[in-house]
Amino acid sequence: MIDKTCLKAEIAGIKLKNPVMTASGTFGYGQEYAPFVDLNRLGAIILKGITLKPKRGNPPPRVIETPSGMLNAIGLQNVGVEVLIKEKLPYFKKFNTPVIINISGDTIEEYLELTRRLGEVSKEMGVAGLEVNISCPNVKKGGMAWGTDAKATYEIVSSIRKVTALPLIVKLTPNVTDIKIIAQAAEEAGADALSLINTLMGMVVDIDSRRPKLANVSGGLSGPAVKPVALWMVWQVFQTVNIPIIGIGGMIKVEDALEFIIAGARAIEIGTANFVNPRVTIEIIEGIEKYLIENNIKDITKLVGSMKI
Amino acid sequence: MIDKTCLKAEIAGIKLKNPVMTASGTFGYGQEYAPFVDLNRLGAIILKGITLKPKRGNPPPRVIETPSGMLNAIGLQNVGVEVLIKEKLPYFKKFNTPVIINISGDTIEEYLELTRRLGEVSKEMGVAGLEVNISCPNVKKGGMAWGTDAKATYEIVSSIRKVTALPLIVKLTPNVTDIKIIAQAAEEAGADALSLINTLMGMVVDIDSRRPKLANVSGGLSGPAVKPVALWMVWQVFQTVNIPIIGIGGMIKVEDALEFIIAGARAIEIGTANFVNPRVTIEIIEGIEKYLIENNIKDITKLVGSMKI
Amino acid sequence: MCAILNIKVKILNKEEVAPDIYLMKLKAPEIVQGALPGQFIHIKCSKDNYPLLRRPLSIHRIDKEKGEICILFQVVGEGTKLLANRTAGDNLDILGPIGNSFNIYPESKKIMIVGGGIGVAPLLALCEESTRQGKEVRVLIGALKKELVIGEENIRKSGAKVDVATDDGSYKYKGLVTDLLEGSIREGWLADQIFACGPKFMMRKIVEISLDAHIDCQVSLEERMACGIGACLGCVCKIKTKDKKEDKVKYKYKRVCVDGPVFKGSEVVWDD
Amino acid sequence: MCAILNIKVKILNKEEVAPDIYLMKLKAPEIVQGALPGQFIHIKCSKDNYPLLRRPLSIHRIDKEKGEICILFQVVGEGTKLLANRTAGDNLDILGPIGNSFNIYPESKKIMIVGGGIGVAPLLALCEESTRQGKEVRVLIGALKKELVIGEENIRKSGAKVDVATDDGSYKYKGLVTDLLEGSIREGWLADQIFACGPKFMMRKIVEISLDAHIDCQVSLEERMACGIGACLGCVCKIKTKDKKEDKVKYKYKRVCVDGPVFKGSEVVWDD
Numbered sequence A, B: 001m002i003d004k005t006c007l008k009a010e011i012a013g014i015k016l017k018n019p020v021m022t023a024s025g026t027f028g029y030g031q032e033y034a035p036f037v038d039l040n041r042l043g044a045i046i047l048k049g050i051t052l053k054p055k056r057g058n059p060p061p062r063v064i065e066t067p068s069g070m071l072n073a074i075g076l077q078n079v080g081v082e083v084l085i086k087e088k089l090p091y092f093k094k095f096n097t098p099v100i101i102n103i104s105g106d107t108i109e110e111y112l113e114l115t116r117r118l119g120e121v122s123k124e125m126g127v128a129g130l131e132v133n134i135s136c137p138n139v140k141k142g143g144m145a146w147g148t149d150a151k152a153t154y155e156i157v158s159s160i161r162k163v164t165a166l167p168l169i170v171k172l173t174p175n176v177t178d179i180k181i182i183a184q185a186a187e188e189a190g191a192d193a194l195s196l197i198n199t200l201m202g203m204v205v206d207i208d209s210r211r212p213k214l215a216n217v218s219g220g221l222s223g224p225a226v227k228p229v230a231l232w233m234v235w236q237v238f239q240t241v242n243i244p245i246i247g248i249g250g251m252i253k254v255e256d257a258l259e260f261i262i263a264g265a266r267a268i269e270i271g272t273a274n275f276v277n278p279r280v281t282i283e284i285i286e287g288i289e290k291y292l293i294e295n296n297i298k299d300i301t302k303l304v305g306s307m308k309i
Numbered sequence C, D: 001m002c003a004i005l006n007i008k009v010k011i012l013n014k015e016e017v018a019p020d021i022y023l024m025k026l027k028a029p030e031i032v033q034g035a036l037p038g039q040f041i042h043i044k045c046s047k048d049n050y051p052l053l054r055r056p057l058s059i060h061r062i063d064k065e066k067g068e069i070c071i072l073f074q075v076v077g078e079g080t081k082l083l084a085n086r087t088a089g090d091n092l093d094i095l096g097p098i099g100n101s102f103n104i105y106p107e108s109k110k111i112m113i114v115g116g117g118i119g120v121a122p123l124l125a126l127c128e129e130s131t132r133q134g135k136e137v138r139v140l141i142g143a144l145k146k147e148l149v150i151g152e153e154n155i156r157k158s159g160a161k162v163d164v165a166t167d168d169g170s171y172k173y174k175g176l177v178t179d180l181l182e183g184s185i186r187e188g189w190l191a192d193q194i195f196a197c198g199p200k201f202m203m204r205k206i207v208e209i210s211l212d213a214h215i216d217c218q219v220s221l222e223e224r225m226a227c228g229i230g231a232c233l234g235c236v237c238k239i240k241t242k243d244k245k246e247d248k249v250k251y252k253y254k255r256v257c258v259d260g261p262v263f264k265g266s267e268v269v270w271d272d
């Protein structure tokens, strides 16, 4: 048995100590989890989705538990890019973990302006890369509309590509007939990496009031319930594109993370599980290391996409 | 409080004692559940998907549990329509519950021949209607391909419509970008009712062997995990079409069934839950009746689609 | 406010104090020192991941000497049912203490505390702290019926004067606890602060009464939670904003978990 | 075969008989009369719906007089872990008895029973029935190591001759249980029937041995199950078909749950 292994990963040119990142919207602005997690140990931190202007978000109730999952309809409540730059990013100066900004907009112009603004400050504020959210199911305009159509995906990604040299991760929605086509469009448009999946559209009804349980009617399903769907999509996309894939969806224990890596994910994002176990990211990092050592795998890259069928 | 309520439903001209049916593939050929369920009490029985010729199905393992759900890749193993007619349908002569045949094929011609054959014997053998499966994710040819494209849906449904006067229920797949468009195509093509959802595509990986846990690689996700997705789709389709909707997906207790009815389902199908609790259909029928009485609802049709948003 | 910890605490005792209402004592020396009345803990009710999310429960009692806290909860669904099935000796995975706590002003002399149903849960700790600070404390408890009146004895023991209203009149005053509040104000017992926790309609009414009587009022809100630590923005409530010109809607969303759960009554926007 | 019932049975007793291996006694008068060696029950391990599906476990022992059955199981995942946590007095929701059972031919005089690991579970009932019918019974038990040898004593008590092989040699013969089988055949103890249950590779080897020795052999197969009653077609295994001309592949899928779990060794197609 070997006694050391290499967990390093490189995604879109971003160098990661290990492949474990935090999924946007589930780790706040990072600081909230600092009491539980040594942020220096994470592969990367992806912050709550940001927009050009602050966003109020949807009315409550915004979250509801479902069997082995949850629906959320936060509606992208966020402080806006300027407050992010002024008040949230400085916090990360003391850490050496890459910070990736998840961006959203109602229009292409908003995405572009946001990208430019983050580009301007990227060196100074330590923005390692952008994750372009074209898959948010909880906002009226924009959001998922981009991610459900290959042409729209190509258009927005290539537009963003033109205005930035920052590493560009495009986050895909599972609410599509064929995610391979969308993935290809994003790759052709210049994405450096793809992350998937965002949430599945869902609803829960209150049988007493006969109303939806979420004020927004629908919400996005996440958590263990969606893991099989996410894994299947990662595997599909892995066979289709040449850029790295970040797996997301329902991981709550190390075995789940390993499944994604074996199915082709070069890195992974942990979302809902943070709510259940705030130390889950660290436990998964340690678990991956243990698995690699026990299986005599000297470098995690050997495991990526190693699934035999 | 009222002391009696009416559970009757009519779907595609088929008269049901109550809205609770069994989902295809989860109730075998009916007889398997007779030790547990008085088949006369069911709204309708939908049998395992049938094809023109017998089908061997996929190699094992074919099923695997997932968080609050399961994946299956049976691959439509079935006895073929002739054995169905000769050996399976006669059993139902002693019951007065409508029997609906779920049909599949590799080509339009197969669907048509199957439809014609079942039409020929429908009077004699008591075939109440057909559920057209254009949404099976576990077969190589045909299957889901029809259900993921509006044009293909229109083509196959209108072709079948031309050769039969039998009540026609079209079963939709959730693996699409916009189920409303598919639903509309089926309605325009002459479907009498729609049933949704079939299973979501998913996969599970064995981290020891680094192989998919299902021999077929992917399978169809069902069970409580998918309920929020199914509910959302039922609600979407309910707002789009004028024909009745049969809700399917993850129901395991009466509250779940009520959610679907409130969201627009005139009837419901219970699938995976039969495996967990073989008497679940009866318990749900009784529970719906209790709810209606307690809420002073004299007729279940008042509840259908009563969701306020 | 001290940092939120994620720890395993031992269940020392569990008791069904009223039908479907449980009192549970936890050994939690790590968090008891920093814990304040009005704060809550976020609990993993089962040993596996089903149900998935944690459940927020108020800190009912804080015993700094023994290093113990109590929770008082009603079984309403799967999470609380599983929690009620946990037994003494078991370890419970909790996050806490969380939230801003009730703010007792040093200058306040008279404190009115109003609890409805299981809403009394966070109020015993508040009551004990208020009497400890030498305030004159009155407590009004509302419940559906006699068996569901909880905490009366402990609250009285803490030195507060207690009155009870039951909806069906099976115990003491028949009617709403808000009637008692109005009565006491009419009688001239004017508190410097009112604290309330209970059903929304009750708190809303109490806020109205307090505004009419010009008494400062704090309420403890509830909302469905995911993270419980301020990260997910799932648990928001509407809080009035100072009349900024650009802000047409005049409210913003604040997180119940870490911006609350206690808010000034006058700031809460009650809708539906 | 009697009808499959869905009943609640009381757990009378639970015991950890080896590391992570539990013996559980159930009061099940409704099903014990019709139960046969080789059949199984399909168990809801938890009280809620997580894990979702039932778990199949063989009937280890049938006590018709007392109306009791036993199960013997190894904790390998969530379902069996939850089952191991259930306690005496609890009710267990089961479906059963299910399956075709081992077929002891009336004319057989000598019976060889081979079990590997937890595969001995269904074999005690078979052994007791065989000796009851007056057969001469030999049992070979294989295990990884001494602590994991289970059932030896009860099997011996039933009147059978028992031999044991452990992989690490920590108890009796060091090596595979199939070595013992080959040895006994070499020594000239030729059974009329061989029954086997255990890991796939072991059963495959036993079938080979039995074919070479021209001894009729039955094996009990395992496959992942959903319904457990023949409806879902989830649990199939490959069974050879009589050489029909049209059938190129020469096998068909049969359901382990109701067409099995016991199959003729010579009919099973072993792949991967």
Ligand SMILES: Cc1cc2nc3c(=O)[nH]c(=O)nc-3n(C[C@H](O)[C@H](O)[C@H](O)COP(=O)(O)OP(=O)(O)OC[C@H]3O[C@@H](n4cnc5c(N)ncnc54)[C@H](O)[C@@H]3O)c2cc1C
Residues within 6 Å of the ligand: A065, C040, C051, C055, C056, C057, C058, C059, C072, C073, C074, C075, C076, C077, C078, C079, C080, C081, C118, C121, C122, C221, C222, C223, C224, C225, C256, C261
């Ligand atoms: C800050 C805070 C403190 C609380 N303190 C206490 C306490 O001390 N004692 C106590 O008994 N309860 C308290 N609650 C409510 C408690 O959290 C819920 O009753 C519990 O989460 C229900 O979980 P469940 O799984 O049993 O029910 P579920 O199955 O989740 O839901 C059952 C019903 O309970 C209601 N409910 C569920 N979650 C919440 C929630 N977060 N807020 C409001 N209603 C909810 C819903 O109406 C639902 O229909 C508190 C809630 C908050 C937000």
Ligand SMILES: Cc1cc2nc3c(=O)[nH]c(=O)nc-3n(C[C@H](O)[C@H](O)[C@H](O)COP(=O)(O)OP(=O)(O)OC[C@H]3O[C@@H](n4cnc5c(N)ncnc54)[C@H](O)[C@@H]3O)c2cc1C
Residues within 6 Å of the ligand: B065, D040, D051, D055, D056, D057, D058, D059, D072, D073, D074, D075, D076, D077, D078, D079, D080, D081, D118, D121, D122, D221, D222, D223, D224, D225, D256, D261
């Ligand atoms: C007819 C039949 C009779 C059985 N009798 C016994 C018995 O008497 N005693 C006993 O200990 N076990 C028996 N088994 C195996 C037992 O059903 C599984 O160990 C159990 O279902 C595992 O459930 P789990 O939730 O603990 O593990 P899971 O978390 O579901 O799985 C853990 C591991 O167990 C294996 N496994 C799970 N389900 C099965 C299955 N159905 N068949 C084979 N392997 C499986 C898998 O390799 C998996 O990696 C029997 C199986 C069958 C089909």
Ligand SMILES: Cc1cc2nc3c(=O)[nH]c(=O)nc-3n(C[C@H](O)[C@H](O)[C@H](O)COP(=O)(O)O)c2cc1C
Residues within 6 Å of the ligand: A023, A024, A025, A026, A048, A049, A050, A072, A074, A076, A102, A133, A136, A171, A197, A198, A199, A221, A222, A223, A224, A226, A248, A249, A250, A251, A269, A270, A271, A272, A273, C226, C232, C234
């Ligand atoms: C409360 C919540 C908020 C989320 N907010 C965002 C967001 O702002 N931007 C984004 O791209 N994804 C967002 N997501 C989606 C997650 O990043 C992730 O893609 C999804 O939850 C699936 O992963 P999980 O099952 O591990 O949670 C959010 C998810 C949750 C649960």
Ligand SMILES: Cc1cc2nc3c(=O)[nH]c(=O)nc-3n(C[C@H](O)[C@H](O)[C@H](O)COP(=O)(O)O)c2cc1C
Residues within 6 Å of the ligand: B023, B024, B025, B026, B048, B049, B050, B072, B074, B076, B102, B133, B136, B171, B197, B198, B199, B221, B222, B223, B224, B226, B248, B249, B250, B251, B269, B270, B271, B272, B273, D226, D232, D234
């Ligand atoms: C084991 C299994 C077999 C199935 N076979 C069929 C089938 O033959 N035809 C079909 O239309 N749907 C089939 N389905 C899908 C179900 O009918 C149903 O649409 C789906 O399982 C969702 O419902 P549920 O969550 O209640 O199980 C099958 C599902 C399962 C679990």
Ligand code: FES
Residues within 6 Å of the ligand: C224, C225, C226, C227, C228, C229, C230, C231, C232, C233, C234, C235, C236, C255, C256, C257, C258
């Ligand atoms: S529960 Fe997540 S922010 Fe309050």
Ligand code: FES
Residues within 6 Å of the ligand: D224, D225, D226, D227, D228, D229, D230, D231, D232, D233, D234, D235, D236, D255, D256, D257, D258
């Ligand atoms: S488990 Fe369903 S057919 Fe065997």
